[in-house]
Amino acid sequence: MLSQKLLQLMSGNDAIAYAVMQADVDVVAAYPITPQTVIVERLSEHVAAGRLDAEFVPVESEHSALSVCVGASLVGARVFTASASQGLALMHEMLYIAAGLRCPIVMAVVNRALSAPINIHGDHSDMMGSRDSGWMQIFAESPQQAYDFTIMAYRIAEDRNVLLPVAVNIDGFTVSHCYEGVRVLDKDEIKSYLPRVPRPRLDAETPMTVGAMFSPDYYHIVKTEQVKTLQQSIKHFKEAAKTYPARDVQYDVTHVLNPGSRVVVVGLGGVMGTVRHVARNMDVGVVSVRLFRPFPVEEVRQQLENAELIVAIDRAYSPGAPAPPLASDVKTILQDMDLNIPVWSVVCGLGGHEVRLSTVEKLLNSAVEAAEHGVKTRIQTYITEEVTVT
Amino acid sequence: MKPVSVYITVPGSSAQRDMSGWRNKKPVIDYGRCTNCLICWIFCPEPAIIREEGKIVIDYMHCKGCGICAVECPRKCIEMVGEL
Numbered sequence: 001m002l003s004q005k006l007l008q009l010m011s012g013n014d015a016i017a018y019a020v021m022q023a024d025v026d027v028v029a030a031y032p033i034t035p036q037t038v039i040v041e042r043l044s045e046h047v048a049a050g051r052l053d054a055e056f057v058p059v060e061s062e063h064s065a066l067s068v069c070v071g072a073s074l075v076g077a078r079v080f081t082a083s084a085s086q087g088l089a090l091m092h093e094m095l096y097i098a099a100g101l102r103c104p105i106v107m108a109v110v111n112r113a114l115s116a117p118i119n120i121h122g123d124h125s126d127m128m129g130s131r132d133s134g135w136m137q138i139f140a141e142s143p144q145q146a147y148d149f150t151i152m153a154y155r156i157a158e159d160r161n162v163l164l165p166v167a168v169n170i171d172g173f174t175v176s177h178c179y180e181g182v183r184v185l186d187k188d189e190i191k192s193y194l195p196r197v198p199r200p201r202l203d204a205e206t207p208m209t210v211g212a213m214f215s216p217d218y219y220h221i222v223k224t225e226q227v228k229t230l231q232q233s234i235k236h237f238k239e240a241a242k243t244y245p246a247r248d249v250q251y252d253v254t255h256v257l258n259p260g261s262r263v264v265v266v267g268l269g270g271v272m273g274t275v276r277h278v279a280r281n282m283d284v285g286v287v288s289v290r291l292f293r294p295f296p297v298e299e300v301r302q303q304l305e306n307a308e309l310i311v312a313i314d315r316a317y318s319p320g321a322p323a324p325p326l327a328s329d330v331k332t333i334l335q336d337m338d339l340n341i342p343v344w345s346v347v348c349g350l351g352g353h354e355v356r357l358s359t360v361e362k363l364l365n366s367a368v369e370a371a372e373h374g375v376k377t378r379i380q381t382y383i384t385e386e387v388t389v390t
Numbered sequence: 391m392k393p394v395s396v397y398i399t400v401p402g403s404s405a406q407r408d409m410s411g412w413r414n415k416k417p418v419i420d421y422g423r424c425t426n427c428l429i430c431w432i433f434c435p436e437p438a439i440i441r442e443e444g445k446i447v448i449d450y451m452h453c454k455g456c457g458i459c460a461v462e463c464p465r466k467c468i469e470m471v472g473e474l
Contacts, residue, residue, distance in 0.1 A: 102394050163394060200397050209398035215407065222396045 010182040012175040015143040016082070016108045016168065017042030018182075019150035021052045022190045023106075026077035029057035029068035033087040034120045035172040036110035040082060062087040066094035066105075073103035074210055076201035078154065081105065084172060085112035088126045092133075098165045099134030100226060101210060104157035104199070105165040106150065107135075111269065111315075112172040113351040121352020122172035124269065124315040128325045134226060136166040136233055137293040139268045143180050146170045148251065149290075151185065152240040154194050162233045163199060164226075169292075171270040171315075173352060189245040234294050253296035254287050256303055261285035263367045264303055266330055267313030268292055271348060271355050275313065278360045283368060289326070301333050304341065309371040310334075311344045311363070313383075323380065342376045348383035359383055405452075409436075413455030415470040417448055423467035430459035430468060 010018060017039045020028070028047065032040040046052040055072075059065045062083050069079045083091060088109055098105050109127050113119040127137060138153065140146040146168065153166040170176050185193070202210060214222055234253060241251035257276050264285040265275050272288040279286045287303045289296065304310060312331075314324035323331055327345035334341055344367060349355045363383060370377070393399070424445070431439045431446055438453035439446050448459075460468040 100396060102396060200394055200399075206399075207401065209401075209403075210396070212398055212404070214396075218395075225395050 006184050006186060007181050008184060009179055010143050010147070011038065011177050011179050012140070012143040012146045012170045013038035013110065013177065014042060014179075015147035015182045016150050016170070017046065018184060019147045020080045020106075021046045022185065022187070023078065023080075023151060023154050023194055024190075025052070025054050025080045027055045027057065027069065027072040027079040028052075028081070029059050029065045029072070029079070030081045030083070031059055031062050031065050031087060033062070033084050033112075035112055035122070035176045036082045036084040036087070036108065038176070039108055039110070043080070062090040063094055066091045066098060066107075069105045069107075070094065070098050070101060070103050073098075073105050074101065074202050076199065076203070078158070078196075079103075079105050080107070082108035082110065084110040085114055085120075085126045088130060089114060092130060095130050095133035095135060095165075097211075099230075100222070102163040102226070103165055104154075104163055106153040106157055107165065107167050108146075108150065109167045109169045110172050110176045111169050119351035120172070122174055122176075122270075122315075123350045123352065124169075124325075125317070125350075127167065127169055128316040128318065130167075131293065131325060134164070134230060135293065136162075136164055136230065136237075136291070137169060138166065138237075139169045139290060139292055140175065141171075141270045141273055141288065142175060143178065143182050145251075145290075146175060147182050147184060148244065151190065151193065152237075152244060152251075155240045155243075156233065156236045158194075158197050158199065159233075159236050160197055160199060162229060162236050164230055164233060169269065174270045185245055193243070193245055231294050234291065234296060237291050251290065252299070253291040254289055254299045254303070256288075257286040258283070259285055259303060260306060262308045262371045263311065263364070264307040264309075265311045265313060265364070265367075266300065266304075266326065268326060269315060271313065271315060274355055274357060274360055275364075278357055278364055282364060284364050292326075295329055297333055300330070301337060304330070304333065305337060305339060307341055308374075309342055309344065309367055311346055311367050314345070314347050315349045317347055317350075327380075342378050344378065345380040346383050347381070350382070355383065408451050409454055410451055413453060413473060415455050415457065415472055416450060416453065417455070417457070417459050417468045418471045419446070419448065420467040420469070421445065423465050425465065427464065429462055429464060433458050433462045 047056040157166045266287045312327035
């Protein structure tokens with residue numbers, strides 16, 4: 001039975017700050033930006049009130065925030081930062097350095113649109129712009145998941161066989177500013193779930209060089225090792241989910257509703273809750289991708305192979321590309337499986353554009369109808385009320 | 391612990407790396423005019439000029455061909471010679 005103490009009313013931002021406090025991080029370096037600001041505010045309060053014994057570095061930019069995190073992480077500290085949108089863009093070069101130097105940093109990314117035109121609301125174009133930075137990328141759909149995945153992120157990142165940074169994504173406003181009852185773990189559970197694992201670090205007793213130049217003969221060896229490590233970290237996500245204490249919900253790299261349906265929708269983030277709500281009484285399967293990088297190829301493949309029509313929902317464009325990011329991944333998987341299943345690539349929710357139940361209902365009804373009639377048309381569209389397929 | 395290859399744990403490993411491929415001109419000393427004043431040894435940004443008994447020699451494995459030694463030589467007795 002859950003005690004009241006362990007059920008708290010929290011927004012997505014509150015939940016992440018609370019998880020970071022409980023994870024007992026040593027260094028927080030972050031710069032506030034809408035819609036992530038509350039995370040930084042809460043953490044500064046936790047530090048000021050003595051609830052969190054950490055060095056809080058109020059940096060002058062996001063580039064510095066992540067630079068501080070890289071340095072602190074390399075001397076063995078448990079570190080945290082958070083950003084969004086323009087802030088994440090300003091961090092860009094440091095993202096690759098954090099991953100390349102194998103720093104187990106955890107960062108919350110409160111997904112927000114990129115300028116121009118300026119817009120403070122949610123979509124995934126910020127993280128998709130940093131998609132290939134080598135970070136593990138987790139997408140949480142609710143404050144509860146934001147809390148759970150932040151705790152899990154430390155266990156995965158600091159695993160001696162991973163040592164990679166992890167970005168925990170939540171949708172700006174729809175998750176970051178939405179309140180719900182969040183079940184939190186107690187101190188002892190966190191302590192045993194997040195042990196301090198020794199790792200290579202900058203230390204006068206065992207000196208090493210970090211950040212040296214690597215010539216063409218060696219650079220590719222380091223990068224290939226890093227990428228292979230990221231690819232196999234999928235099993236560490238699964239392990240972290242399996243051993244996560246005191247939860248009645250078993251997390252996995254994907255969440256699947258209505259497996260084996262004729263139409264399968266694949267997507268990321270909070271919008272999938274809306275899709276599941278509409279799809280629950282339809283012959284429509286919904287695959288919500290929780291772990292986006294590394295991509296759970298095998299798990300998604302199993303859900304796609306018997307579909308007659310696939311709808312891939314992105315919350316970002318990839319301008320000029322053959323398809324948006326998630327749709328590209330889905331099409332790649334199909335090609336590798338030798339499957340010729342039509343994919344509808346649907347972009348939605350740009351700059352906080354509301355994705356209504358009625359809109360999703362029309363989309364799914366059109367997809368079911370098309371599948372019934374064996375319509376093989378591939379479409380790429382921005383979601384609107386009107387979905388017409390001929 | 392399994393090593394992470396981006397961390398260099400062996401000190402002095404850069405001394406093992408052959409950097410001669412960076413160069414397109416190499417400094418050649420005219421020992422007939424060189425007075426062993428060591429100005430080039432001071433200015434060389436790499437440890438690529440080595441003091442030996444009564445003379446300096448160039449370590450061509452580490453010389454990247456920047457040409458600073460040739461510019462700074464007060465007697466102009468270092469010439470940058472094309473490698474090809």
